[in-house]
Amino acid sequence: MKTSRLRKVYLATVVALTTVGLQAAAQTVSSSDEATDMTTRIVNPNFDDGAKGWTNTTGAQVKISTAEKKNGSITIAANQNHWQLWSGSAIKGRAYQAIGQLPEGRYVVSADVVNSAFTGTLSLFANDSKTAIGSNSGNRYSVSCLVIDGTLTFGLDCATGGATIDFDTFTLEYHGQDADALREVLATRLSKAKDALASASEGADTDALRQAINQAENLAATATADEVSAAIKTINKALDDYQASLDNLAQRAEQLALFETAVSEAKAERQADDYPGGPAFDKAIAEAEAFLAKLKDNLSIPSDSARDTLNAARENYYNSQYSVAPSPLSVSAVDLTLNGSEKYVLRVDGKPYYGTEIQVRPDKMRGTLGWSEDEIEAAFKRAADDGFNTLSVPVFWREVEPEKNHFDWRILDRYMGWCHKYGMKMELLWFSWSSGGRVQWLWNYNGKQVLRTPDYVCSANGKSDFNMLRTEWEYSLDWRDANLRDRETYVLSRVMDHVALWDANNGAAHTVIGVQLGNEARAHGGNTATATEIIDYYHHVGAAVKDSKYVTWTRLNCVSHETNGRATANEAKRNNGGTNIDFVGIDVYGTSAASVIGNINNQLGVNGKNFRMIMEIDAKDANSPVYQMAALAGNKAFDYYNLGPMDGNGLYDSNSHQLVERSHISLTRQRNKILNLANQDIALYKHGKGLFVYNYAGNSTNKETGIKGIAFTPDATKTQAIAVVHADNQIALLSTLRGVFTLPASLNATSAEKGYFDSDNNWVKEGDVSISNNQVMMPTTSCVLVRLNGDPSPDGITSAKAGHTRKLAALYNLSGQRIANSAKGLAIALYDDGTCEKEIRK
Incomplete structure (x- = not known):
């Protein structure tokens, strides 16, 4: 002691x-x-x-x-x-x-x-x-x-x-x-009460305040300490009651202002757009205007229900542009079966998928830098031009629910629309209220400050319908709060309902392929929630995705040193009834290729059935493109943070409202290109087995030998390469720049072609490539398919119908399951005359 x-x-x-x-x-x-x-x-x-x-x-x-x-x-x-x-x-x-x-x-x-x-x-x-x-x-x-x-x-x-x-x-x-001290306190309270009375608002109840002041002023000089203390308590209660009266008046005035704003915005929306639901919306606006007139005459009338009705009408009017009702579907999943693959696989529409992915921050471009929507859209297009097949895009609670029960889908639709327009998939990062356990600014530009949450969740004056752990900047809520958890689950379920509706009315493109739950949940703002409590919270929130009409994979990102604990807690839940969090990944800054290929300082090792992903990494780092390939060599997915120019981590810098390329952007484009040329095989196969990444550290021009004895000699220290088995007699070779592949004579390489694999993983030939002395001189940033043992056909079926072209229609393994490629099973090819041909591979 x-x-x-x-x-x-x-x-x-x-x-x-x-x-x-x-x-x-x-x-x-x-x-x-x-x-x-x-x-x-x-x-x-x-x-x-x-x-x-x-x-x-x-x-x-x-x-x-x-x-x-x-x-x-x-x-x-x-x-x-x-x-x-x-x-x-x-x-x-x-x-x-x-x-x-x-x-x-x-x-x-x-x-x-x-x-x-x-x-x-x-x-x-x-x-x-x-x-x-x-x-x-x-x-x-x-x-x-x-x-x-x-x-x-x-x-x-x-x-x-x-x-x-x-x-x-x-x-x-x-x-x-201490009687003397009590009298000093009484004098202070009395002065405060008189000031309050002198500035009393119209309509405020001041009777108790006047009585308390009279009592204190008439207190005898010989009053005991108990009598002085009683007078202080009386004044304190009167001041509290008076403040409550003022708060009530202010609340009524606020409700009036909110209703007036809702009516004004509804009328502006009706005038700006001409959606099919116009007549019903006109009726709702008229009813709201009639209620507003009554409210102005009597502020005590409850208005929440009327405002909810108007806001629901606003949402219905906006959604009336979408005529096709969505049907339940599963868009993406994490395949943990290892059936037809050598590692855990992300699948989109049933097909293996390897993301060339970067996070973009339209929220900060808009709310911190003051960029226009056209300028933000140009950044989305730039990401597509750089070869990214996926954008991870944060969506904040206030962006979809600016006030309680008022759902507004315009920003979300804009993000999905831009990704769809430029041919990219989107991971929806549901940042909701938490970034590192804190509620931060959505807008902090040109004098405008708006938090990322609607006011009922957390307001700038530190008020919330839920438990707050910190009531001033940086604000924090409580992962142990079941009411907060349930409300967030409801709001995300509404988001997923709208994603399903938007998708059904935009060609069923399945643009959104994943949902991140929260952002770096950690102990800021006095938040001491444990890994198990955080996993339990987001498991419940994840049900909004898993029980929706638009099911995708779900993921949770972590500050590096907290990743292992969260992954372990999620695996425990997976093994005890199941989890709605498909995988837990890491945000890592200041690293090395050796760390990325490995377990990242014991923070992202093999852990049960956890699919491993680097969910953020510093895109400003000149070695980040090298780390992209090191991640593949470590059998991990990879997501750059961020496109730029935010947070000092951008792949791009900026000059005013224009993105400015950093010196390593060409290296990123090279890697994105080759990873997309053979995307499905890269997603399926494991480094050292059916796939090999050469020069993973991007620091050598030495010859290196990988799978099947295939060696690669880079033409420059940063040149990296991949060899991946496509079929029994087909190997795909890819290089970020040039370089030379050397093939063992035992492979009997007979021909080589430059090209790519299409969305069905069929080979599309663009030209022939020579093989000289068992060596392939790689064309710049390309994929070359090498055929072995006299294999003449793009699809692996050895016969052909003269005068007709064909393509591979389907592959089935020996269990009858349709797969991307297989050494054994049934291959079916479709000819241009509508006939088909099959081959049993033994």
Whole structure:
């Protein structure tokens, strides 16, 4: 046990926790020179039980430390628990505790505090009193305060820049009643009450406030401490009631303003667009205008239901442009069967899929940089021109539900439409409320500040319908809050309903192929949810995707050092009833090719049935294209962060509102191109078995031997290459630039062709490539199909019908399942005259 630094008290009074005991203590101690030790009323004052009993709203990283901390006159000894706050940027808020049922009077709170240098202010506080704590100091600090209503709130009040703050050994002294101090408090409260009365709003109830002021002013100079305390309580209650009256008036005015805005926006939408649902919408607007007239005459009329009805009509009008009702379908999945593949496979429409993917931030382009929608669309097109087959696009709660029960699909439709227009798939990153456990700005440009959540979830003034762990910037909600979880699940289910509707009316293109749940769930904002609790939260939210009419894979991204724990928790859930999170991936910055091909410092190793994916990696890093191939060699999927120019991590920089290429963009385009030329085989086969990545580290021109004895010699240090088995007698060779493949004579390579594999994984020939001395000189950034043992046909079927062309129609394995390619099974080719031919491969 730690030794208390509380001086010896004059009275050895044992204070019982009953009301009688508290009153007895108040009567016994009558002099401020005497004190009663009441430290036992503090829950866990020495942090022997972790942070139990304490609340943190600072947004700092928190931990119970046992390391020695020394500065100034104080040493917090090693091997004893104490609480530590740390942030590299800002610590704003409080680390505190509140205790009740205390006798009224003066109290002194003391604590040991050791801290680094900081800017801003730091204080030990107790109720309304504060004692300043110096920068880069260590001391035992004390603060004296009055308790009037039996409640004492105390701890550290922080408004600093980046700092480390360690604190320990809280004590509490009771110094009895202090009549003079109570009179000072009464004078302050009386002045506040008079100010409130002088500026009273029209319609506010001020009767109780007037009575409390009269009582206080008529209090005799000889009034006892109890009488003064009673007057303070009366004024406090009157002020609270008056504030509640003002809040009620403000709420009514706000409801009127919200309804007026909803009507105005609805009329503007009707005028701007001409969708088929116009007549029904006109009727809804007329009914809303009639209700608005009544509301103006009587603000006490509840308006939520009427506003919900109007907002539903707005959504129905917008959706009336879509005439085709969606049918249930499964668009994508993670194939864990290893049937016809050597590794876990992402499948889209049943076909193997390897993403050449990058995240784009239209939200920040719009809300931080002030880009126009045309400029943002141009960035989407640029990604397609660079060879990305998939864009991961964040969607925020406020973007689809700007206010409660008002669903607006325009931004989501815009994103899906741009991806579809430029031939890309889209992963919908459902950022919802959390980025690293914090609610951040959606708009922070040109004086406009709007959070990423509708106000009922988290408002800028720190209000929410749900449990808030931090009520000021950076705000935080609670993954343990079942009501928040259920509401988010409902909202995402509405999103998926709309994705299904949009897809059915846009050629069933299946543009959206995956959904990310949240963004880097972690312990900012005092959020200490465990890996199991976070997985449980997003498992429930993921049901919105899995139970929808538009089913896709779901994924969860993690800050690097938190990945393994979350993946392990998800695998435990998979093995105990199942999980709605298909896989857990990593966001990694500042890495190496050796780390990427491996388990990324033990953070993304093989873990049960978890499909491995690098979900963010610094696209500004000149080696990021090399890491893209290293990820393939490590049997992982890969997603760049980001297209640019956001967060200092962009593949592109910017000049005003124009993207500016970085020097390594050509390397990215090369890799995207070859990965798309043989995409399905690359998705199916494992490095070292049916596939080999040459020069994975992008740092050599040495000859390297891979599968089947096939060697590759790069033409430059950054040149990387792939060999992948397509069929028994067909091997695809790919190079990011040029270079030479050397084939063993035993393979009996008889011909080679330049070309690509189409969406059905059929070979499309573009020209012949010579083989000289068992070597293939690679054309620039290309795929070459080498045929072995005299195989003359693109599809592997050896016979042919003279005068007709054909293509491979289907492949089935020996179990009768349709697959992309197989060494054994049934191959079927379709001729241009409508006939077909089959071959049994043994």
